[in-house]
Amino acid sequence: RAYKTLRLEDQERLAKRIAEDRPNNEDKEFARGQSNLAKT
16 A cells, blocks of 8 residues: 555645545544554
């Protein structure tokens, strides 16, 4: 997946954009998952 190749900042920015643009639970979970992926 493309997400794994993104730098940490890009992942967090993407996660924030997803959470802001589509604030339903599924997208929030996805954004949180991306953020957690970036931290590990």
